[in-house]
Every structure is written in C-alpha cells, then in structure tokens.
Amino acid sequence: MDRQRWVALAREVSAGLAGDAVERERKNAEPVVEVAALKDAGLLPLLVPVEHGGHGADWATAHAVLAEIAAADASVGHLLGYHYLHVWRTTLFDRPDLTEALNRGTAEHRWFWGGVANPRDDALVLSDVDGGYLVNGRKFFATGASVADRLVVSGAASTGKLTFVLDAAAPGIRYLGDWDNLGQRLSASGGVEFTDVFVAESDVLGNQPQPGDRRAQRDSLAAIGFQLVLSRVLAAVGRGALDAATLYTRETARAWPTSGVERATDDPHVLAGYGTLLARLEAADLLVDAAADAFTEAATRGDDLTAEQRGRTSIRISQAKVVTSELAVEITNRLFEFTGARATGAGHGMDRFWRNARTLTLHDPAVYKAAEVGRHLLTGEFPAPSGYS
C-alpha cells in the first residue's frame, strides 16, 4: 500500500477523531477507545518490516499519517508517534532476534507501545536476581504507558543504564492515572510506579553505550526521534486549529459592524491573518518533512553513523522544533481574532488547540533548541547528545 493510501486511511481515522474531539476530551477518560481506533485501522504495525509481518512503510509515510491524526486529535497523534518510535528504537540495540520477535508480536497482536524513560526524573533501579532483574522506582510522566500492551523502559543497573521491554500488564506495575494537565489530556501521560517488577535477561535490549563506543551515535538517535515527533505533532496542532477556525469563520462568524464588509470571510484583517498563518505553517511543515528525511537517512546508517551526520540531523530537527513550537502557539492563540466572541463558547472547544500547543511546547524549552541551532551557526559545534538533544 503506498503513501497516498495510508494518508487516505489516516484521514478516515482522523475524521472520526475530529468529530467528537471536544466531547472525548471533556470526559477525560483513558484513551482506550482512541488506541483501539488506531489498532482497528491497522496503523500500528505501519513501520514493521514486511518480512516480520508488518506494512513496511517508511518514516515519511509514518509522518504523513501522524500529521493527519494529530491535526484531528493531538493527544492521539502524540501517542501514535511515540508508539512508532518505540517500535523502531529496538533496532538501536544489538538484539535483532528480540526486535524480530517484538515486530512479529506488534504485527500479529496489534500491540500498542508506550515508554517509561522521562529523563528529568530519578532513574528506576534494577537489582540483579536470578535470570534477570527486579525493577523498582517511580517515573512522573510516561506517555502512553497506561494504555499500552508493551513498554520500553530504561533503568539503572549495577552495570549502567539498561533498556528493556515489558508486558505493560506485568505484576508490580502501577499506573498512577495522575495526568491532569491543561493540554494533551488524552495522552495518557500519568506516572508509573514499579514494585519488584521482574524483567527477564532475555528482554533486555542493551545498555547505554559510552561516548566513542561503536553504537554511541546510533543509540543517540532515539532522543532526537522524540524531538522530531513532537515537531510533527506541533505542526499538526497548528493545522488542526486552522481547520477548525476556518470552518467556524466560514460558517458561523459575523462581520464586524465597522468592518465595511458583509461577511466575515471578506474582512481584510481576517483574510490577511489567516493567510499569514497558513503561509508560515506550510513552511513549517516542509521543514519537519526535511527533518524527517534527515532522520531517516541517519537511521539507515547504523553503526556507520558519524558524529557529524548525527549532529547535522540533530540541528535540523531542532530547527523544526523551534519553528513548530512558536507557530503552534501563535496559531492557536490568534485564531480567536478571526472567529469573534461567540467562538469562545465552551461548547466549541476552540481552546483545546492552544492548551495542547502550550503543553507540548513545554516538554522542553524551545529557546534552548534555538540556542543549539545558533551555537552551531556561530561555532560549528553540535549539541552533546542527551535525553533532549
């Protein structure tokens, strides 16, 4: 199935999501129905290679799908984007057998993946036991984990930081359900507590390589993969907001008495305002596409990935993050100027785009992404790989 058909399919899913986005958000339930919709549409094994039973699509296709889903519901786009990353990042380790098994499970059982690895919390702690480890500790945010089938988790073992996979329903895992934030309300981003959760040695993907290790550059792609997905979701929030606002202006808004025009769609400030924001959004989307291409190219290099190419990829993604962050906030904030007072009626839910944009843009501050880009421009230095770079 080619990209256009996946996009068409994603549009069907997103039409469904957009239809009741306001109601679903208000209910504030765990996004079980939403994840089921992704499963039913067959979107989850999109990136799984054909030889492992998946659809074998490329990242560009995944981004095109994400753009559609996240425009309709940014939380669901966020969940799906992270899922794609978790499925893919098993390949960053040297466990092709485990990757294959997980891929096959994802394809066969339509597993939805979540992760437990927020870099700003204290680490989970792994203690050695027979045949594996016991995991203990608590993470404050773990997007998608509570509605996942499988988890990718990182923790501190005596030998260093290890990453492993887990059945999300494994004994000892408790989902705190404490995500109650302004935006991304359906992103299942609450905390997780681990009490003596057993991980088999065979489920360990690998350790975090030391700088200079063969696998170091490859391993470090995960962090910027998340940055890239966030950029895509932010651009899509802008798109979704413009879609909803233009629909309102077209069908409901009234011209202002002193505007000298009959219809809101003829108001000069409305026209220029929408046009400016759309023009910027088109540019931003192209930049995210370019960043996704750079990421794909870097990801195919495996151990041959150089620090230079990794660095350039990281800068490209930071550029995308900077542009989409400021634009998502601007579009979602300003759209009200083009809809008029009645669009603030709570029933329209026109604030959800801004709440999503504001929440997403605070994941990590865009100003420090901009600084990375500026430093590279000025000095040629690349940012040191980290949980956010």
Place this chain on the structure above:
Amino acid sequence: MDRQRWVALAREVSAGLAGDAVERERKNAEPVVEVAALKDAGLLPLLVPVEHGGHGADWATAHAVLAEIAAADASVGHLLGYHYLHVWRTTLFDRPDLTEALNRGTAEHRWFWGGVANPRDDALVLSDVDGGYLVNGRKFFATGASVADRLVVSGAASTGKLTFVLDAAAPGIRYLGDWDNLGQRLSASGGVEFTDVFVAESDVLGNQPQPGDRRAQRDSLAAIGFQLVLSRVLAAVGRGALDAATLYTRETARAWPTSGVERATDDPHVLAGYGTLLARLEAADLLVDAAADAFTEAATRGDDLTAEQRGRTSIRISQAKVVTSELAVEITNRLFEFTGARATGAGHGMDRFWRNARTLTLHDPAVYKAAEVGRHLLTGEFPAPSGYS
C-alpha cells in the same frame, strides 16, 4: 477615606478572591458569593456622592480599586466595573431626582447593578401601557444582570430608544444562565428574557438623544466608559497573570538542565522575558490611568462637552484598549515559557488568565479600535459614537 485606604481595602478583598480563584471558577456557580464580598467590603457605593449617602470617591479611585480586584479575579473586576458604570450613567440623563433615589438605594441597601443593553442583539421592545410600558424580548449577553439587585435596561419604544431602571427581581424577567464560555466564567454574562415586564414611567431615565441634541455628547460617554472599564480589566488580567507566574517561578520552577544556572530565577530568558512583559504592563497601566483621567474630565463637562473633547477622550480610551488587549493576551500566553512544564498541571489553573484575556478581547475587535486611532492620526476624524465607540 482616601484613595490609598480604598486600595488597601480592595487588596484585602482581592487577597480573598485570589486564594480560591481556581476552585471558584471550576465550580462555575453564579457569582453570588463574590458579589456579597464586594457588598460586605463596602465597595459598591464607592462613586455615590457623599450627599446621597455614598463614599464620594472619584473615578481614579474606582480604577485603582478595579485594578486590584480584577487582578485577583477578572470576572469579579468585570462585574464591579460595570456596576460602577451603571450607577454613574444614570447621571447622563435629565433625571436628577431618580439618580438621587437610586444613589440612596445603592448606598443604603448596597445594591449591585447590572445592565441589559448588548448592542449587537435585536432590541427589547417596549409597548405602551397605562402608567408605563411592557417590555418584551431577549438579549444574549447581559453581564451581571442575573446577580444584580437593580438593572439598567435599554429598549425600543414607539418614540425611540429608551433607557430605564428595573428591580432585577421584577416579574417576567428570566435569567437564562447560559453563559458557558472559555473565560470570564464568573461574570454572570448569560442571556435575559423579558416577558411583559412592567416599567413605570417614573423609572424611565430618558431617551437616546439625536445627534446635535444638547445631551448628545454627554449621552455618548456611556459606550466609551465600558471600553475604559474593559481596558482596566485587561491590564489587571496581565498583572494578575504576572503575579501568579512569578510566584510559581520563584517557588516551584526548576532551572532547565542546559541553562547553565541553578535556579529558574537566574535563567537569562526567564529574566528578560518577565522584565519585558512587566515594562510593557507598566506603560499600559499608565495609559489606562491617563484614559481614565480624560474620561473623568469629559464626564464633568455635562452638556458643555464638545464633540472635540468627546472625540479626544474616545481616542484616548481606544489607545488604552488597543494596548491592553494585545498585552493581556501576550502575557497570559507567554507566561508558561517562564514556569516550565509542570505549571500546565490543571490544578494550578494558570490558563485562566489566558482564557479571561481571550474572552475579554473578543468583546469587540481591538483591530477596529486601532483603526479609529489610526484614522484620527491620519485625518483628524473622530469615530462616530456608537455602542462600541
């Protein structure tokens, strides 16, 4: 009692309001408790002349009080500002006897006033009956009416537009309680329906003068009085937002790992960001003060008010509206950049400032206020008096 003491008193009230602003907003009850707090503090007869039993304060004092109250709770500031306008605007007519009676009632019974006069709806209709009129019709928005003791209402009689006062509990008035908007949630701005509501001839303040009439300039001050109060409330929303955000940054925010500083209060972008916004806000507050002074001066002129002075006053107020509108939105939107991700926790209610600012700024579009200012600069023309100018 001088201005400083009224401000001190207002600060006590506003400390109480700020303390549970998030909870009160979430409950979404009619602002009965809030109006009671204003009554208990003695703030309602602030502008009523001493000889009528009031406190005899001037508009500058009223603005200083409004600034405090609206910073803590923009809905309550909105209600109080409109109340002051309603009390004052009885003087725009030629019914000193009625004004005195109403003033005395306001002082003695601590009446809270609301209005029913949204210019964008169809008018209420008055039909002649013995000794007065019967009022019928519906208005979509009537800030404060549902929690008021007395109403100022306008409607279309056979002889033109009439303005009259009513007991808010008069038979035939139904408050629709349908205000459910993103912001100003406690402003009691729902609709009102009138079914054969009787108005005595003696409660009619007067008609709307024709252009050129002796009373025309004076009468036209009411509309810009509302614009001025909105400007004050908008500036106060910015102040309240900065207060809440700085408290959070100071006490709760963490420095970003790559910022190179230990505390969020040392982050260069946080420092410069707050400083820039505060500097603009100080300028905006001074502009609202200047507009309030111009308004007061115009109001004291009575029938001697010239079109020129009325025009200059209107431009001054439009300037204040333009500056406070853009700034209130900017501060409330950007504050999150200085608090970090956890401040999006719903419990902090840090989005309420933005929701209030966005809702208030759409009352009427700032861009058309800016156009009035620009036209005057270019051509010397003043805006034609209207419901918004």
Place this chain on the structure above:
Amino acid sequence: MDRQRWVALAREVSAGLAGDAVERERKNAEPVVEVAALKDAGLLPLLVPVEHGGHGADWATAHAVLAEIAAADASVGHLLGYHYLHVWRTTLFDRPDLTEALNRGTAEHRWFWGGVANPRDDALVLSDVDGGYLVNGRKFFATGASVADRLVVSGAASTGKLTFVLDAAAPGIRYLGDWDNLGQRLSASGGVEFTDVFVAESDVLGNQPQPGDRRAQRDSLAAIGFQLVLSRVLAAVGRGALDAATLYTRETARAWPTSGVERATDDPHVLAGYGTLLARLEAADLLVDAAADAFTEAATRGDDLTAEQRGRTSIRISQAKVVTSELAVEITNRLFEFTGARATGAGHGMDRFWRNARTLTLHDPAVYKAAEVGRHLLTGEFPAPSGYS
C-alpha cells in the same frame, strides 16, 4: 553540468560580489561590472535549451544559483532573476521562431535582458507605422533595462496590449538613471523614456489574451514568476544578512559585561536569537523551493494549464512571498542585537541588508498576498490574474 556544479560556480561569483559589496554600493554606479561578472561566469544562458546553444538547466538550478548570488548582493540577484524570467517568458507567446532566435542570441552573445512593464504606470503607447509600430511614453521603474542588451517591453496598441522585444540600444530610448532609493541600489531600476522607438512587426511576441482564451492561463504565469523571483531574492537577503552578522559576531563582537559570559558567541540571547532566525529561514527557503517546483510544473503545461493549477501555483508563490517578506525584514532588522554597537559603523555596511529588504518588500504589499492566501483558505477562490498576482 549538474546543479551542484552550477551552485559551486555561483558561489565563486558571489564570493567576488560579497567581497566589495559595501564599496560597490557606495559608489552607486550602474551595475555594469556586476552584469559583466554574470556574463563572464556563463550564467546568463543557464535556462536556454541546449538545442539553442544554452546550458539547458532547469528552474530549480536557476533558483539555486539565484540564492547564492542574491545572498552576496541582492541587487545582482534581482537583476539575474529578472533576466531569467525575461528569457523564459518569450515562450509564453506563440512565436517559437522568435524565441529560438532570441535564445540563440542570448547563448552566443551572452545577452543580458531587462524589462519595461511596471504595471502601476500608464502604459507605453504603440502607434501603427509601416512594418511595425512607433513606441512612445515613459515608465518610472524598469529594473535592469539600462544595463541590458535586449528588452522585453509591453505597450498599448490599437488592438490591445502587445509585448515585443527590442535592442536596448535602439534609437529613441532614453534611460533616466533616476533610481536613487534606500535599497537595491545597484538594481538599475530607473525610469525609461521612449520617443518614436521603432518596433518591427517581427519582433512582436504577441498580445495579451482575453480571459478564456487558449493562451490565457499560460500567459498569466509571467506575473507570478516575478513574485517567485522576488521571494527567492528576499530569502537570500535573509541568508546574506545572517552570514555577515554571524561573521561579525564570531570575529569582532564583544560579550556584554553583565552577560556573565566571556565571548559574544556564548551569550544566551545571541545564541537563541540566531537560532530562531536561522530555523525560520530554513523553513522559508524550503517554501520557496516548493513554490519554484510548482511554478516549473505549471510552466511545462503550456496551453493545458488549467485555472485550477494556475491558481494553486499562484497561492503557493504568494505563501512564499508572505513568509520571505516578513522574515527578510525581521532578520535584517534584528541582526544588530547580536553584533553590538560597533557594528553600526558605516564602514561595515550592515544596514544594506535591511535597506534591500525594505525596498524589495514594498514592490507590492505582502499583506495583500497574505489576503489572497487567506481568501483561498476560507473560500477556495483564487486571485484574479493581474500584474502582481
């Protein structure tokens, strides 16, 4: 020769141009040396088909070349971009014989082309004489004409608007040399006066088709071709400005005493400022590329070009114009914040980027381009083809 080699060649030319850009601009001579440099580098017949003796490059290559040249000297980029358009737009008429002859001349004699067709002036007037026409009248702006070898000219004949070619040294043409504007000072944009200039019938490219004519859509591409070139030059102005500013910051700027850092390249506001602007510029460049692709595709359709495709192309180009206009002004205005006070020394010529950006962005107002984009978003309407759309 492939695109990379043309870009490399363009870089050589642009290195030369950048080296003395400040001095050349100050002399304010006609850009004779500059055009000669373009000739010597072989850049003029870039788009001329191989079968007519040219290099047969595509528009994407031409844009890549323009980006390099205009970053170094926006006037020269402007001249070269318009030259490419003039060479290409002979194909919009039904005179393949004349196009071929002109192409061959351009390839053989390295002709530089200028145009005389500013849409806001009164038209030149053509009167019928034996074997052709006499042209009379005056145009206020005619970029490149005074340093051109050949001209494309439009004027009003009795049968409608005709477009024809002329030897730029034809008797009766007088170049007024009156271009003395803030920016684009070397763009040879002065006026031209025609006094009984003879045009042979055989040099007439054709008339302006009526709406609905077979050739109407194709013909209307010329105007948006100019918009596209302006967008490219504007993006390049931003690039050139960033290049010059970063060089200065890196080599000359001093850290501000209270910044807490030793070098200007470590100043947090400098880093974030540059990074933000570069990120936006990368997005803008991609949008211009996409617009150039759309334009190329439309141009290859010939008479089959539909109003729909023409409209979409026009909107894409307008998007590029909107984004590059605002960004070129922003970058060139703000760069001083990252260089410090001494960079205002006149000898550095750091203001030339802003002067170029401001002058170019006023060619036609970006806000009305934005309105076209906004109207299409809201209503699906495309702008009516005109001299600017």
Place this chain on the structure above:
Amino acid sequence: MDRQRWVALAREVSAGLAGDAVERERKNAEPVVEVAALKDAGLLPLLVPVEHGGHGADWATAHAVLAEIAAADASVGHLLGYHYLHVWRTTLFDRPDLTEALNRGTAEHRWFWGGVANPRDDALVLSDVDGGYLVNGRKFFATGASVADRLVVSGAASTGKLTFVLDAAAPGIRYLGDWDNLGQRLSASGGVEFTDVFVAESDVLGNQPQPGDRRAQRDSLAAIGFQLVLSRVLAAVGRGALDAATLYTRETARAWPTSGVERATDDPHVLAGYGTLLARLEAADLLVDAAADAFTEAATRGDDLTAEQRGRTSIRISQAKVVTSELAVEITNRLFEFTGARATGAGHGMDRFWRNARTLTLHDPAVYKAAEVGRHLLTGEFPAPSGYS
C-alpha cells in the same frame, strides 16, 4: 516662563530642524549649526537655577523640550539631553562653589556641555603635577565633546576615579572626528585623545565614592540619568518617525489596487497599523514621563537617597528603556508598510529614523535592562550601580 511656553519654543526650534534634517544629515558636518540653534533659542541654561542666572526649569520641562527636539532630529535631542545631564551632574559632588561658577558660565556664555566618560573604554590616566593633573589617554566615543564649550571628564588618578571639568578647547585635546555610524550621525560622537592636558585642582568635581559612602547613592544617579535621556530620545524617534510617515501617507501615498479603497488613508491595514503603533507610543511616553518623575524625586534627596529609592528609580528607568527601545525600532522599521514603495526614495530620508533607532538601541543592550527588571520582579534585587545601571 512655564512649561507650555518652553515646549512652544522647542517646537519652533524643532520645526526648523525638521525642515532640513535630511540635507543636514547627508552633509555629515559637525553639528555646529545645530548647537548654535539651541543656544540662540536660550535652551541651554534651562535647568540652571534662577539664582545662578538660568531659567530654573524642572526636569519635567527639560524632558518635554527634549521630546520636541529629538522628534525632529534625534542627534540634536541626544546632544541636548546629554548637555542637561552634564550641567546637572556637577551637583552630585560636594563642590557647590564650582557648580555655581559653572552654572553662571552656562547662563552667561550659553555654554554647551559635552562629556568624556564612555564606561567600556580604558580609562584616561591622571598624573599628579603641581596644582593639578596631566590627563593622557583616548576614549572612543564622547558624544557632544567636539562641539562643546565645556567638558565633564572622568579619569583614573592615583587616588581613584576623579571627575573634573575642562574647557573643551584646552591645549592637548584632540577630537578625532571619526564618528561615521549608521545613525545619530550628527551627534558628534567621535573619539577624543588627551595628551598632557592640564587640569587644575580647583576644577576637580570629586572622586567616585566607595559603596557605602555618604555620597554613593547620589553619585550613582548619573548613570541612570543617561539611560533616562536615551529613553526619552528613543520615544521621540518613534514620534518623529510617525510624524513623517503620516505626513507622507496623507499627502503622497497611493492606495493599493486590490485594497478596495480609493485613498491610502482608508486602507484598513494602514489604519490599524498606525493606530497600534501610536497607541503603544502614547503608553511609552507616559512611562518615560513617570521615570523622569521618579528620577527627579530621587535627585532631590541628595545624600538622603536610600539604596531602595535609588533601586526603584533605576528599575523604573530600565522599564522605560526596554519599552522605548523595542518600540523605536518597531515603528521606524514598519512605517514603510504604510507609505508604499516610493517612500524608499533616498530623497525622502525615511530611513534615518530607523538608523537612529538602531544606533541608539545598541548603546547598551535592552535585553539586559529587561533582565534587571525581571530579576527585581522575581527576587526583589536591584541592579548593582554601574556605568549603565
């Protein structure tokens, strides 16, 4: 003579300055004529007490005068503002006798004052000689010195930093005449070289007090006085730019074809653009006024000035600097959007406002003033007194 009459007088001077501002700037001569105009108008002894032969006006009057002069010619406003500071700052020392003598000279001989004290250069060096000192060294910028009658100079003596007065024509002083910057071209801001310049002991105003000294707070007002004058000049640059642009729009600009209006003064974007900028400028002017009031109050406290009041004054002035800096740049940059392409004709000189604003705003970075304001908001700390704070 009251404030209104001084303002009226200043308006006459500024009308003269505005009339040939473009030509004078182009000639780039030393501002001898300009200083003579200030002398002839009697503006130089404005702040000199009546008992010393001056006009005895207050700082608020001086600011009102500066606003007029600087709107017409920012260089001249800059010169006059610094002159007022130099005259006044002799009172910061304990030499009432010298102050009186200088005041009398200023009143009688219409002395124009300049200063030599740029904080970012190496200091001038004073070596002890019989009856005084010999001064040697070089300063890169010394606004006004080359056209001054008297100078206030600071240098490093063996006992610390000393401030003294000099005849500007004293032997050994060489004015380098090397100010050639984008803006403030007539501000006579070139360097000065001192070769064995003799200063009599009796012309020494005093030393720089140590922190904690009785005179420390009072002494530290000089630096923020300069910041205040710069704020006033920046606001005036905005005013002058708006004046020139509105004149152009009113009398010369043409409506854009697709604007749907006949006259540029009816264009909705022109109207809203001007209105927004003017509204912000009015707010900024009020903030500078408030800062001037705070400064005046602090200045009257003498040795009783507390660190707290000095700090609050400094923050107020920093707020004014932040707001006027960003606004001056914005107005002068954007005005072209409201005038159209032909206003870029060099003869109109419409870029001089931007060049002045850009040059002035780089004197010291506004972002670090904003940081001072932000830090005070967050922590209550005041900036440490320095050459810029």
